[in-house]
Amino acid sequence: MNEPVAGEEIAIEAPTDWSAPEYASLYDEHSRAIFYLTLRFLGDPQKAEDATHDVFLKAFRRLDQFRGEASMRTWLYRIAINHCQNLCQSWQNRNIQANSDNAIWETSPAKTDSPLRALETKELGQRIQKTLDSLSDEYRLLLLLVADEELSYDEIAALVGQSADAVRGKLHRARKAFAAYFETTV
């Protein structure tokens, strides 16, 4: 999958100042979605933090290349997916295995959560990560993308470079595999 390239039309004028509010609002609106994707795809909060930072930095640098043909969310996802896949590829090339026993899987509980609720959310996050880790990269990515209600099947299909029908079929199998494994994590 290619990263966004220069296109025919510029939908968004790149701000002349990096501290411009356009960047802040872009980050505010999409950072949770991008962080969540990187967190659950990479399975490591520190790596997800770095990846989210790098994705937005890339996006800020290339904002003048945003064509407006896809939504901003889709464009950011494309950068994030490429970034994560490149990271995974380079880890595999270096034969570095993530130590899943030491990885911190949990969803960061909201500051307002009670201790009991925070614990439950953390346990749930661990189970989800364990389940996602058991799936193939393709299934994991599809499940994470479809969980974002802002994305249509067509947009997901474009992001993964497949037809919408193929995505539906694979999602069906991915959901089944997720449910089957998740039950075993109790």
Add this chain to the structure above:
Amino acid sequence: MKQQSKFSENQEHLAAAQTQAQVPKEFASSDELLRFDAAHTTVPPEIGARLKKTSAGIATPPPRPWWRRMFNC
């Protein structure tokens, strides 16, 4: 004294019930579960601060010239 302990017992039940209501035990689908998980994921504030710092030192890219836009290159 007994009344007080009953009160605190009630409070505990109430707190437990509220917690159960906040964290659903059953999800209709994996999509719903992942949406719940995403909604409860907080973005570390360090990312925003770091981004501000790193992007501050970078020059803004010049706008693409009109002829590049026109010929799509």
